[in-house]
Each structure stands twice: as structure tokens, then as C-alpha cells.
Amino acid sequence: MTTPVIAFIGAGNMATSIIGGLVAAGHPAQQIRAADPFAESLQRLSEVAPVVTCNNNIEAVTGADVVILAVKPQVMAAVCADIRTGLADTSTLVISIAAGITIDSMQSWIGEDTPIVRCMPNTPALLGCGASGLYANSNVTAQQRDWAAQILSAVGIIDWVPAEHDLDAVTALSGSGPAYFFLLMEAMVDAAVSQGLSLETATRLTLQTGMGAARMGLEKDLDLAELRRRVTSPGGTTEAAVKEFEASGLRKLVSDAMQAAADRADAMAKEMG
Numbered sequence: 218m219t220t221p222v223i224a225f226i227g228a229g230n231m232a233t234s235i236i237g238g239l240v241a242a243g244h245p246a247q248q249i250r251a252a253d254p255f256a257e258s259l260q261r262l263s264e265v266a267p268v269v270t271c272n273n274n275i276e277a278v279t280g281a282d283v284v285i286l287a288v289k290p291q292v293m294a295a296v297c298a299d300i301r302t303g304l305a306d307t308s309t310l311v312i313s314i315a316a317g318i319t320i321d322s323m324q325s326w327i328g329e330d331t332p333i334v335r336c337m338p339n340t341p342a343l344l345g346c347g348a349s350g351l352y353a354n355s356n357v358t359a360q361q362r363d364w365a366a367q368i369l370s371a372v373g374i375i376d377w378v379p380a381e382h383d384l385d386a387v388t389a390l391s392g393s394g395p396a397y398f399f400l401l402m403e404a405m406v407d408a409a410v411s412q413g414l415s416l417e418t419a420t421r422l423t424l425q426t427g428m429g430a431a432r433m434g435l436e437k438d439l440d441l442a443e444l445r446r447r448v449t450s451p452g453g454t455t456e457a458a459v460k461e462f463e464a465s466g467l468r469k470l471v472s473d474a475m476q477a478a479a480d481r482a483d484a485m486a487k488e489m490g
């Protein structure tokens with residue numbers, strides 16, 4: 218596979234983690250550029266990889282094969298208008314990782330013929346354990362799909378979704394999802410401390426339990442309900458806790474929370490489109 222020249226617009230947390238993963242996977246740092254108006258972002262990035270940095274978006278995108286838009290949704294319209302002149306033809310693939318910015322909006326800001334992949338990654342990409350959903354518009358070629366897959370696979374697993382609106386569900390699941398697990402683990406730590414454990418012990422046991430449960434799900438060929446049943450002895454302690462979760466409506470609570478996240482992604486698209 219050819220090695221594309223990749224230009225990142227925005228060199229914050231997500232860009233830095235993707236670049237770290239790409240370089241660790243063998244992508245030459247000289248083939249990666251990053252533009253950001255904030256010197257501190259570029260400085261932090263330089264500590265991760267010796268990529269080419271600048272503070273001029275047009276300079277960064279000129280001649281690049283792939284442009285990755287890694288800025289906050291609120292500045293996407295301005296950034297797209299900015300880079301439009303640097304994208305001399307329609308052969309440059311544009312990948313956006315911004316929540317709630319539609320392909321229609323990006324095409325109206327950059328050009329209708331632009332090949333665009335919209336992607337929703339998550340912060341565990343920082344550790345190479347990310348989970349990303351991707352959707353491509355009809356201008357994207359087979360090679361560009363491979364490039365997008367190669368780039369996001371450098372920081373975790375990827376899944377292509379068949380419809381753009383599926384990305385709202387991906388945002389509600391894996392994009393925001395790390396925060397749900399942090400919240401649950403915060404609550405478990407608090408409960409264990411109130412039952413008498415030290416904060417340090419409660420935190421260590423909670424984190425290891427979370428990691429162990431996730432690894433059981435990934436590595437054992439069993440569905441989640443069966444894994445849960447195997448922890449739950451009849452008349453035992455887990456059953457007592459699970460009954461309490463179910464009686465308090467945990468499943469509806471999770472469903473409502475994820476619907477709120479998906480609705481917010483949709484509303485952001487309308488606000489910023």
C-alpha cells in the first residue's frame with residue numbers, strides 16, 4: 218500500500234493520539250504534517266513524534282493526500298472555509314473526527330465533489346485501544362477507504378457503518394462511552410469506600426475489575442449475559458446486587474442516557490450545519 222502524506226488540522230488530544238499510533242505503526246513522521254494556531258499544542262505533539270508542524274492550515278493541506286480535521290465542532294465551518302483554497306483538486310481525502318458535523322455541511326463548506334470520511338473515534342485511542350465508527354460519502358475511492366481504515370486502525374478497532382445517521386448511535390455508544398464507564402467506576406469506588414475500604418484499595422480493585430470484565434468479553438467466546446450469569450450464584454451476593462440494579466431501572470436509565478447523547482449529536486448537526 219502507498220504511504221499517503223497526511224495533514225492534521227488541529228493538533229490537540231485526538232490528533233496527537235492518532236499521530237502517536239500512526240508513527241508507532243511505522244508511518245514515517247516526515248509524511249505527517251500538523252497545523253495549529255496554539256504553539257503549546259504543537260510543542261506537546263513534537264514530544265510525541267517529530268512530524269512537520271506549522272501554524273498555517275493552507276500550507277499544511279497543500280499537496281497532502283489526506284487531511285484530517287481534528288478541531289472542535291464549533292470551529293469546523295471556519296477551518297473548512299480556510300483550507301478550501303489549499304485543496305486544489307478533488308483528489309484529497311478529507312477525514313473529520315468532529316462530533317455532529319454532517320457530510321452535507323462539510324461538502325457545502327469545502328466542495329460538493331470532495332471525498333469525505335466522517336469518523337467518530339474515542340479517547341482510549343490515546344492508548345491504542347480506541348473504537349471508531351466510519352462512514353464514507355460516494356466520492357471516496359477504494360484506495361481512500363483503505364487509507365482511512367489504515368489511519369484509524371493505528372489507534373484501535375474500526376467499523377464502517379452503512380448510513381451516516383448511524384454515527385449518532387456510535388457517538389452515543391463508543392464516542393461518549395468511556396465517560397459512562399468512568400462514572401460507574403466512580404460510583405463503585407464511592408460505595409466501596411463507604412463500606413470501609415481505603416480509596417486506594419477501592420480504586421485499584423475497581424479498575425482491575427473493569428479491565429478484567431472487558432477482557433473476559435473480548436477473549437471468551439461467550440455473550441455478555443452468559444458471562445454475567447457465570448458470576449451470579451443462585452441466592453448469592455451478585456444476584457442480590459443485580460436484582461437491585463434491575464429493580465431500579467438500570468437498563469432504561471442507560472437507554473435514556475444514550476438516547477440523550479444521540480439526540481445531542483443530531484441537534485449539534487442542526488446548530489452547526
Ligand SMILES: NC(=O)C1=CN([C@@H]2O[C@H](COP(=O)(O)OP(=O)(O)OC[C@H]3O[C@@H](n4cnc5c(N)ncnc54)[C@H](O)[C@@H]3O)[C@@H](O)[C@H]2O)C=CC1
Pocket residue numbers: 226227228229230231232252253254255258274287288289290292295296314315316337338339340392
Ligand atoms: N475528546 C473526545 O472524547 C472525542 C473528541 N472527538 C472530536 O475530536 C475533535 C477534537 O477534539 P480534541 O482533540 O479532544 O480537542 P482539543 O481541544 O484537544 O484539540 C483541538 C485543537 O484544535 C486547535 N485549533 C483551534 N482552532 C483551530 C484552527 N482554526 N485551525 C487549526 N487548529 C485549531 C486547538 O488549538 C487545539 O489544539 C472534536 O471535534 C471532538 O468532537 C471525537 C471523539 C471523541
Ligand SMILES: O=C(O)[C@@H]1CCC=N1
Pocket residue numbers: 316388392393
Ligand atoms: O462529548 C463530546 O461531544 C465528544 C464527542 C464524543 C466524546 N466527546
